Amino acid sequence: xxxxxxxxxxxxxxxxxxxxxxxxxxxxxxxxxxxxxxxxxxxxxxxxxxxxxxxxxxxxxxxxxxxxxxxxxxxxxxxxxxxxxxxxxxxxxxxxxxxxxxxxxxxxxxxxxxxxxxxxxxxxxxxxxxxxxxxxxxxxxxxxxxxxxxxxxxxxxxxxxxxxxxxxxxxxxxxxxxxxxxxxxxxxxxxxxxxxxxxxxxxxxxxx
Amino acid sequence: xxxxxxxxxxxxxxxxxxxxxxxxxxxxxxxxxxxxxxxxxxxxxxxxxxxxxxxxxxxxxxxxxxxxxxxxxxxxxxxxxxxxxxxxxxxxxxxxxxxxxxxxxxxxxxxxxxxxxxxxxxxxxxxxxxxxxxxxxxxxxxxxxxxxxxxxxxxxxxxxxxxxxxxxxxxxxxxxxxxxxxxxxxxxxxxxxxxxxxxxxxxxxxxx
Numbered sequence: 475x476x477x478x479x480x481x482x483x484x485x486x487x488x489x490x491x492x493x494x495x496x497x498x499x500x501x502x503x504x505x506x507x508x509x510x511x512x513x514x515x516x517x518x519x520x521x522x523x524x525x526x527x528x529x530x531x532x533x534x535x536x537x538x539x540x541x542x543x544x545x546x547x548x549x550x551x552x553x554x555x556x557x558x559x560x561x562x563x564x565x566x567x568x569x570x571x572x573x574x575x576x577x578x579x580x581x582x583x584x585x586x587x588x589x590x591x592x593x594x595x596x597x598x599x600x601x602x603x604x605x606x607x608x609x610x611x612x613x614x615x616x617x618x619x620x621x622x623x624x625x626x627x628x629x630x631x632x633x634x635x636x637x638x639x640x641x642x643x644x645x646x647x648x649x650x651x652x653x654x655x656x657x658x659x660x661x662x663x664x665x666x667x668x669x670x671x672x673x674x675x676x677x678x679x680x681x682x
Numbered sequence: 683x684x685x686x687x688x689x690x691x692x693x694x695x696x697x698x699x700x701x702x703x704x705x706x707x708x709x710x711x712x713x714x715x716x717x718x719x720x721x722x723x724x725x726x727x728x729x730x731x732x733x734x735x736x737x738x739x740x741x742x743x744x745x746x747x748x749x750x751x752x753x754x755x756x757x758x759x760x761x762x763x764x765x766x767x768x769x770x771x772x773x774x775x776x777x778x779x780x781x782x783x784x785x786x787x788x789x790x791x792x793x794x795x796x797x798x799x800x801x802x803x804x805x806x807x808x809x810x811x812x813x814x815x816x817x818x819x820x821x822x823x824x825x826x827x828x829x830x831x832x833x834x835x836x837x838x839x840x841x842x843x844x845x846x847x848x849x850x851x852x853x854x855x856x857x858x859x860x861x862x863x864x865x866x867x868x869x870x871x872x873x874x875x876x877x878x879x880x881x882x883x884x885x886x887x888x889x890x
Contacts, residue, residue, distance in 0.1 A: 574841055589843070592853065593860045593877065593884035612879035615860060633782055635797070635846035645800065652801045652823060669801065671820035676801035 476579060476599070478520035478561040479552070481545050482508050484528045488566070490643050494667075494680060503661050505530070507641060508565035510656035517572035518579060520561055525549075546610045556603040563597045564590065568650060568658035569636040570597075577632055584627035588637040589615040597637050647678045684787060684807070686728035686769040687760070689753050690716050692736045696774070698851050702875075702888060711869050713738070715849060716773035718864035725780035726787060728769055733757075754818045764811040771805045772798065776858060776866035777844040778805075785840055792835035796845040797823040805845050855886045 486497055487504040495503055512522045512535065524537045525548065540548050549562060561578065563570070567590075578586045578599050585606065590596035595614040600606045605625055609617045622629045639649050641658075650659050651669050666681040694705055695712040703711055720730045720743065732745045733756065748756050757770060769786065771778070775798075786794045786807050793814065798804035803822040808814045813833055817825045830837045847857050849866075858867050859877050874889040 577841075589861065592856050612882040613860075613877065613884045633785075633842045633844050635843040636841050638843035638846070648800050652821075653797065669821065674820040676821045 476520045476559045476561050477556065478515035478522050478563055479549070480508060480511055480515070480522060480524050480563055480565050481540065481549075482524050482526045482565045484526060484530050488642065491647075494644055494647065494678075495665075499665065503658060504565065506657040506661040507568040510568035510654075510658050511563055511565055511570050513656060514570040514572055514575050515561065515563060518575035520575070520579070546608055549610075550607045553600065553603040553607060560600045560603045561597065562600070562608065563637075564640060566640045566642070567596050567637055568641060568656060569639050569653050571636060571655070574632075574634045574636040577634060578637070581630045581632070583630040585618075585622045585629045586632050587615065587618055587622075587629060588632045588634055590638060590640045591642075594640070596640055597632070644678060648676055651678060652676075684728045684767045684769050685764065686723035686730050686771055687757070688716060688719055688723070688730060688732050688771055688773050689748065689757075690732050690734045690773045692734060692738050696850065699855075702852055702855065702886075703873075707873065711866060712773065714865040714869040715776040718776035718862070718866050719771055719773055719778050721864060722778040722780055722783050723769065723771060726783035728783070728787070754816055757818075758815045761808065761811040761814060761816070768808045768811045769805065770808070770816065771845075772848060774848045774850070775804050775845055776849060776864060777847050777861050779844060779863070782840075782842045782844040785842060786845070789838045789840070791838040793826075793830045793837045794840050795823065795826055795830075795837060796840045796842055798846060798848045799850075802848070804848055805840070852886060856884055859886060860884075 484501060488500045491500055515522050524535050525540050526537055527540050529537055578597055581599060584601050586599040587595060588597040593613045593615050595618050598618060605627060607621060619629060641650060647662060650662060667678055670677045670679045692709060696708045699708055723730050732743050733748050734745055735748050737745055786805055789807060792809050794807040795803060796805040801821045801823050803826050806826060813835060815829060827837060849858060855870060858870060875886055878885045878887045
């Protein structure tokens with residue numbers, strides 16, 4: 475069974491959404507997004523493990539503390555020890571669903587990558603974790619392609635907007651309200667977020 | 683053979699890129715993006731037709747003038763007369779490639795849609811054009827889903843970031859430089875555009 479590692483920052487996350495959500499709401503929304511990702515990977519038959527900066531209360535979720543050294547080093551310590559294939563999937567892609575995650579897992583290549591917006595890496599599947607290392611700082615998509623190439627690993631880039639769409643800014647909330655189906659969409663709707671249309675362009679507003 | 687209709691505005695396009703490209707450059711870049719889309723649909727065995735606001739010089743491309751009434755009305759006049767299945771594909775999605783367009787064409791449903799960023803519709807495949815009409819103004823993705831439902835047509839939403847990524851703003855140029863392979867990437871590179879990394883985030887700058 476593939477282990478899905480989901481890095482998760484619980485405290486003061488998603489600061490670029492501060493214009494729309496206060497700190498405790500951002501924590502709630504970040505957790506809702508993470509739970510949507512967890513639901514997707516579980517539906518795709520992965521075992522979900524939260525790699526968290528701080529623990530949080532949950533009876534259902536396996537949590538592992540992220541060392542202070544940061545995400546890249548933490549993962550590079552873990553990968554050589556992994557006993558199965560590993561899926562590293564970001565917690566801020568709540569449009570993830572069973573079908574999109576399965577497309578990643580069903581790759582016939584050694585590695586499957588879904589780029590994030592702005593040159594990042596949102597999802598990476600590593601069939602044999604002992605052969606690969608990650609580098610999440612700055613333009614990680616290109617770096618991961620190069621690391622795979624240098625290791626002689628074949629890569630498939632999975633073309634999915636559901637996994638490509640990371641939620642960072644106000645405009646991104648439109649995507650959650652249009653295409654979301656899970657807890658993060660419900661979280662926004664319960665707090666008065668709705669779509670608006672001005673001059674033919676769709677935006678988001680909050681009715682309090 | 684499926685006809686791929688590509689709406690194209692030649693004059694003063696993409697004004698939100700004015701901070702990076704002057705008017706004649708925006709026209710050149712818009713044309714390069716359109717030609718990337720044309721190449722993709724041709725590789726996917728479609729017949730490309732440019733639905734343009736103004737004619738432009740080309741020996742290779744079939745051009746049809748867009749009436750002043752605008753895109754939605756123009757297409758809704760055309761659809762009932764179409765003699766084959768129709769693919770309507772935007773000219774500003776230069777990451778389009780053969781594989782992503784074929785995923786749309788190979789749908790088993792009556793309609794296949796690829797949403798654009800911000801609730802729009804970037805690609806729509808209509809197997810029987812006499813049964814469908816379009817509405818591109820404001821939140822068109824949701825509208826097209828509803829029109830299909832009301833007409834009793836089965837819809838597949840195609841999950842593709844290559845077709846989802848419309849290029850409108852400076853930040854979007856990062857996607858062209860990271861994932862592009864065609865004329866629009868070359869157009870930017872020839873004019874000094876390169877990727878930058880600041881504080882771990884990828885941006886774009888222009889060296890003149």
